[in-house]
Every structure is written in structure tokens, then in C-alpha cells.
Amino acid sequence: MKSQTDLLKQLEQELLYLQAKTYRAHSPGELEGLLDALGAPYAPEKIAVEDRPFLRDLNWVRSRTGPGVNHRDNHWEAVRSIALGLTGVDYALADTGTLILFAGTSKGRWVSLAPRIHVALLPLGRILPSMDEFFPLLATPDILASSGSAVTFITGASRTADIELNLVMGAHGPKELHVITLLFPTGG
Amino acid sequence: MKIETEHFKQKADQAVQDAAMQGALARATQRFSLSRARVFQDLPEGEDLRTEAHGIKAEVMDHLEVYLEQLKTSAEALGVKVFRAQDGQAASRYIQDLIRVKQIKTVVKSKSMTTEEIDLNQDLGRAGTEVWETDLGEFIIQLAEEPPSHIIGPAIHKSQEEIARLFADRLGVPVYETPEELTMVAREFLREKYFQAGLGISGANFALAQTGTLVILENEGNARFCTTFPRIHVAVMGIEKVIPGSEELAVFLKLLARSATGQKSSTYVSLIRGPSRSAEGDGPEEVHLILLDNGRSRILRDPILRPSLYCLRCGACLNVCPVYQKVGGHTYGWAYSGPIGALIVPQYLGLLRARDLPMASTLCGACAQVCPVRIPIPDLLLELRRRIQEQGAAWGEKSIIRFWAALQKHPRWVQTFFWFIKKMAGLFPKRFPPGLTFPEKSFHQWWQDEKPD
Numbered sequence: 001m002k003s004q005t006d007l008l009k010q011l012e013q014e015l016l017y018l019q020a021k022t023y024r025a026h027s028p029g030e031l032e033g034l035l036d037a038l039g040a041p042y043a044p045e046k047i048a049v050e051d052r053p054f055l056r057d058l059n060w061v062r063s064r065t066g067p068g069v070n071h072r073d074n075h076w077e078a079v080r081s082i083a084l085g086l087t088g089v090d091y092a093l094a095d096t097g098t099l100i101l102f103a104g105t106s107k108g109r110w111v112s113l114a115p116r117i118h119v120a121l122l123p124l125g126r127i128l129p130s131m132d133e134f135f136p137l138l139a140t141p142d143i144l145a146s147s148g149s150a151v152t153f154i155t156g157a158s159r160t161a162d163i164e165l166n167l168v169m170g171a172h173g174p175k176e177l178h179v180i181t182l183l184f185p186t187g188g
Numbered sequence: 189m190k191i192e193t194e195h196f197k198q199k200a201d202q203a204v205q206d207a208a209m210q211g212a213l214a215r216a217t218q219r220f221s222l223s224r225a226r227v228f229q230d231l232p233e234g235e236d237l238r239t240e241a242h243g244i245k246a247e248v249m250d251h252l253e254v255y256l257e258q259l260k261t262s263a264e265a266l267g268v269k270v271f272r273a274q275d276g277q278a279a280s281r282y283i284q285d286l287i288r289v290k291q292i293k294t295v296v297k298s299k300s301m302t303t304e305e306i307d308l309n310q311d312l313g314r315a316g317t318e319v320w321e322t323d324l325g326e327f328i329i330q331l332a333e334e335p336p337s338h339i340i341g342p343a344i345h346k347s348q349e350e351i352a353r354l355f356a357d358r359l360g361v362p363v364y365e366t367p368e369e370l371t372m373v374a375r376e377f378l379r380e381k382y383f384q385a386g387l388g389i390s391g392a393n394f395a396l397a398q399t400g401t402l403v404i405l406e407n408e409g410n411a412r413f414c415t416t417f418p419r420i421h422v423a424v425m426g427i428e429k430v431i432p433g434s435e436e437l438a439v440f441l442k443l444l445a446r447s448a449t450g451q452k453s454s455t456y457v458s459l460i461r462g463p464s465r466s467a468e469g470d471g472p473e474e475v476h477l478i479l480l481d482n483g484r485s486r487i488l489r490d491p492i493l494r495p496s497l498y499c500l501r502c503g504a505c506l507n508v509c510p511v512y513q514k515v516g517g518h519t520y521g522w523a524y525s526g527p528i529g530a531l532i533v534p535q536y537l538g539l540l541r542a543r544d545l546p547m548a549s550t551l552c553g554a555c556a557q558v559c560p561v562r563i564p565i566p567d568l569l570l571e572l573r574r575r576i577q578e579q580g581a582a583w584g585e586k587s588i589i590r591f592w593a594a595l596q597k598h599p600r601w602v603q604t605f606f607w608f609i610k611k612m613a614g615l616f617p618k619r620f621p622p623g624l625t626f627p628e629k630s631f632h633q634w635w636q637d638e639k640p641d
């Protein structure tokens with residue numbers, strides 16, 4: 001069986017092939033530094049964060065982002081203006097470079113979809129070898145309940161090749177995908 | 189979509205002259221085929237997975253009604269409204285009623301071959317609803333008012349210059365010169381539509397009977413928008429797309445993107461489990477699932493042709509077909525083209541209405557070699573040809589075939605027949621094609637003389 005570190009290497013290789021950027025954060029301090037660098041070009045009101053406990057607790061989230069956006073309350077203007085979306089990741093699949101996000105825990109599917117840049121924070125322990133390990137997990141009652149109304153597999157940034165087969169990133173969803181793997185305990 | 193399957197021959201004659209279209213198709217289909225071949229090499233289970241997929245589909249089709257009932261029960265338990273539509277009209281009426289009751293003005297759609305099949309956009313357009321295709325390729329052909337030319341790349345026959353002029357004409361933007369700029373035009377334009385739309389319509393690649401989950405694959409993110417932003421989501425799915433559960437889904441997910449575009453996975457795979465729950469920040473308040481029959485149960489009752497229903501709509505058979513590559517998708521005259529179109533279109537529309545389509549095959553078998561669910565397409569095309577001959581051949585044609593069949597059963601008659609033809613050719617040379625020569629001896633005679641004792 002592969003170790004988590006081997007799985008991470010495989011995942012990063014697949015993500016590289018998919019033109020996503022990968023980073024490793026060994027400590028909360030390193031994570032804050034990476035987020036500072038990625039978020040630097042954007043004003044706080046241009047950044048949206050998923051509503052997850054772990055993300056709420058980040059200093060960077062508290063100090064550098066604007067008020068949460070909930071599109072149910074008719075925040076289209078706000079959704080339109082967001083440039084960077086920060087999300088967690090519920091599981092990842094090493095063999096295909098796939099990130100899996102649950103609607104139930106993310107509380108806002110649009111954050112990984114509408115902004116031009118998607119930054120995803122992945123706890124190391126959540127990397128699985130392939131979907132053959134994921135689907136049995138999803139069938140367990142607790143995880144199924146937490147998954148909510150939608151489970152989304154994200155494999156790279158949005159893309160199209162509909163115009164003379166030219167690959168264009170950011171067809172409708174994000175143009176850039178940045179994956180930061182968290183190599184420290186995150187408490188959840 | 190106008191059905192033009194009767195004009196296959198005329199359209200094919202025109203298409204074979206169209207070098208630009210063939211060039212575009214050659215580039216696209218070669219790219220898809222090469223990527224497919226490469227990515228199958230990395231698949232641990234290899235081509236055996238296709239046999240497994242075939243087995244799953246066979247099992248489901250043998251008990252389709254059981255799986256559909258299970259799907260209905262489990263989807264309804266999640267809060268999905270399930271409607272079984274006998275035909276396209278019933279599906280279209282259901283959606284139109286919903287649009288009227290909910291006073292919806294704008295509809296966004298993600299790519300769905302099933303809604304192409306039932307001509308949904310035309311119906312909704314006639315009723316005064318604004319309908320937008322959101323997949324870039326589908327958006328392009330919607331603006332151009334053309335049918336799709338390939339299951340996976342609906343607009344692969346269009347050049348960048350054509351698209352640039354089309355966008356300038358129809359959307360009032362400058363004539364852009366790069367694919368990036370053109371893609372951004374569509375992105376910005378359609379994003380406003382997602383915000384305005386009261387209803388999102390999608391297809392579904394799979395539905396899981398055990399859990400009521402709908403599964404949608406895509407690369408652009410437009411299907412995620414269509415199924416997240418509007419308050420109502422309607423999925424239109426052919427009844428044959430139901431599978432038992434996630435174990436089987438894993439098999440198909442490994443095969444579908446690999447077969448279609450040569451990707452290990454599509455960029456987005458959405459597993460939708462009913463309407464949004466109260467604690468979630470977004471997602472539709474209502475989800476409807478329309479299970480469309482539209483002739484499928486008739487095919488199901490036919491034990492020989494039943495495997496036609498296994499199709500996943502990946503387009504791999506188009507990419508390897510020598511006939512498709514020369515005549516292109518529009519020649520087939522309806523929503524489905526290539527080998528799978530030649531197989532299913534006559535079954536949906538009527539054998540005689542699309543009688544030329546099963547003939548449009550060299551029977552080379554390349555399609556069967558790449559089909560992710562191992563549909564024996566050439567065998568089934570032969571069966572269709574046989575039935576078309578039975579049903580529709582003229583009296584004269586039938587007599588000739590009967591005469592030929594009788595002849596073949598009697599070697600002596602065959603010898604006599606060809607002796608006669610040879611004599612006639614000697615007597616009336618002008619009646620025969622110039623340059624036609626007969627050998628001294630027939631093979632039969634030669635064998636009699638030369639065979640070792």
C-alpha cells in the first residue's frame with residue numbers, strides 16, 4: 001500500500017499535468033504566507049471563502065476577506081465581482097488528480113465555480129488512491145449525510161476545446177486552480 | 189431539429205466534396221483517437237473493463253423496469269420529482285407547464301443529446317421562452333442555427349474565423365482573433381444568463397437506482413452553473429441511462445472520459461442528490477427528473493437489437509469511422525451520427541425513413557473495437573440491413589436477391605450461370621463494361637484440373 005506521501009506525489013503529478021499549481025504548507029504560518037501571496041492582488045471584497053469551521057479560524061480569512069456571500073439572498077452583484085474563491089477539500093483522488101467537494105460541508109457550491117481563481121486547501125489525510133476507495137466511504141451513513149445535495153469531482157480548472165481544438169482555460173468556471181496540501185493537523 | 193435522414197445520399201455526395209470539413213474532422217477525430225489510445229494504456233484494468241461495462245448494461249437492460257422503479261423510489265425519497273415521459277412531446281409539455289406555472293422567462297441548458305433528440309429548444313422557443321445552450325460548442329451551433337456535427341464536439345466543423353464572424357453578427361461584439369477572446373465572449377454573455385434564468389435544464393450521463401443520484405460529466409463548468417444557480421433544475425434522461433449504484437458508476441466513470449476525449453477524468457463530475465438542503469448556501473430548490481422513453485422500450489423488446497441501448501454517447505465510434513470522417517455529422521440528418529447514429533437513428537425514426545444509414549458502413553469493425561461497452565455495431569448494422577431489405581425492397585430487387593440466394597446453394601448452377609455470362613460477354617461485348625475480361629478457366633475448373641490427388 002502507498003503511503004500518504006506517495007499518494008501526495010502522485011496527486012501533485014496529475015495536477016501538474018492538468019495545469020493546476022500545487023503547494024505544500026508544513027505549518028499554519030506557511031499556509032498564511034501562501035495565502036498572502038496568492039491573495040495579494042485582490043481587495044478583501046474580491047475574495048470569497050467557503051463557510052467551513054477550519055477556514056473561519058484562519059487569521060488570513062479573518063483579516064483579509066470581505067463579508068461572506070450567500071447567493072440565495074440575491075447577491076449576484078457580489079458573486080460577479082469575486083475574483084478568488086477559497087475552499088476546503090473533502091477528499092482527493094491521487095490517480096486522477098481529482099478534488100472532491102461536498103455541498104453539505106462547503107455550504108456554497110459557487111465558491112469553487114464562479115471566481116476566476118480557485119484556491120483549494122487539502123488536508124494530507126484526505127488523499128485516497130482512487131474512486132474505488134472513495135465510493136465505499138461515501139456509502140457510509142455519516143459521510144453520506146455530510147455530503148449534502150451534491151458531491152462535485154473537480155479535476156483541473158475549467159476548460160474547453162470547442163474552437164478548432166484549441167485548449168482554452170476558464171471556459172465558464174475558474175481559469176486557475178491552486179491546490180495547497182496541508183501537512184499539519186487541521187482538526188477536522 | 190428537422191429530420192433529414194431521407195436525404196443521406198444527396199448530402200453525402202455534397203459532403204465528400206467538402207475538403208475543409210473533412211480536414212477539420214480529420215484533425216479532431218485523430219486527436220480524440222490518439223488521446224483515447226494513450227489514456228487506455230494507463231488504465232490498470234485495461235480493456236477488460238469494457239467487458240465488465242458490457243455485462244453491467246446487459247444486466248440492467250434485462251431488468252430495466254425494476255431498476256427504473258428503484259430509481260424513482262430513491263430519487264423521490266431525496267425530494268426529486270420524477271416524471272416518466274412516453275415521448276418527446278410529453279417531456280416537452282411537462283417542462284412547458286413548469287415554465288408557465290413558475291412564470292419563467294429564461295432557461296439555461298447544458299449539453300444533452302436527449303434534448304436534441306426531442307427538439308426541446310424549438311418547442312420552448314415557440315412558446316416564447318428564451319433558451320440558451322451554455323456548452324461553448326452548443327452555444328456556437330445554436331447561434332448558427334445548425335445541428336451538432338459530433339457528439340462530443342458539436343462545433344468541430346466550424347473554423348475560428350466563422351465563429352468570430354458569427355459572434356460579431358449575433359452578439360454585436362468585435363471580430364475577435366483568438367480562441368481565448370471568443371471563449372471569454374461566451375463566458376461573459378452566458379454568465380448573465382445563469383443569473384437571470386429561473387430554470388436550468390441538463391441531461392444526465394447516469395442515474396443510480398440505489399441512491400437516486402444523478403451524475404453529470406463535463407469540462408467547462410456550464411453544467412454546474414445550470415444545476416446550481418437557477419431555482420429549478422430539470423434533468424432529462426433516457427431510461428437506458430440508469431445503473432445500479434456507485435460500484436457500477438466507478439466502472440463507467442473510468443471508461444467514459446477516456447473514450448470520449450482521452451482524459452482520465454472529465455474536469456467536473458457532479459453527483460446530484462436532490463434539491464439543496466436548508467443549511468447549504470446555494471443549489472436549486474426543486475429538482476425534476478424526466479425519464480424519457482421515446483422509442484427505447486421498443487428497442488428493449490427486441491432481443492437482437494437491444495445492445496443498441498448500451499451506448500454511453502462517448503463518440504469514440506465516430507472518431508474511428510472511415511465513413512463518418514468523409515461525410516461528417518450533418519449528413520446523417522438527425523441528432524446522432526457516425527456508427528452509433530447509423531445504428532440507433534433507424535430504430536428511433538423507422539427503418540425505412542433512415543434506410544440509407546445502416547448502409548453507410550464499410551463493416552470494418554473499428555467502432556466495435558473502441559466501444560466502451562462493446563456494442564457489436566457492425567453485426568447489428570447487418571441485422572438492420574437485413575430487416576430493411578425484408579420490409580422495403582422493391583419487387584425486382586427482392587427477386588434478384590432470391591434468385592442469387594437459390595443459385596448459391598447449388599454449385600453446378602453457379603458454374604452454369606457464369607459460363608452463360610461469359611458466353612454473352614463474348615457475343616455482345618458492347619453490352620459489358622470496357623476492359624472486362626474473363627480468365628480462360630473458372631476457379632472451379634482450374635481446381636478440378638490442378639488439385640493434387
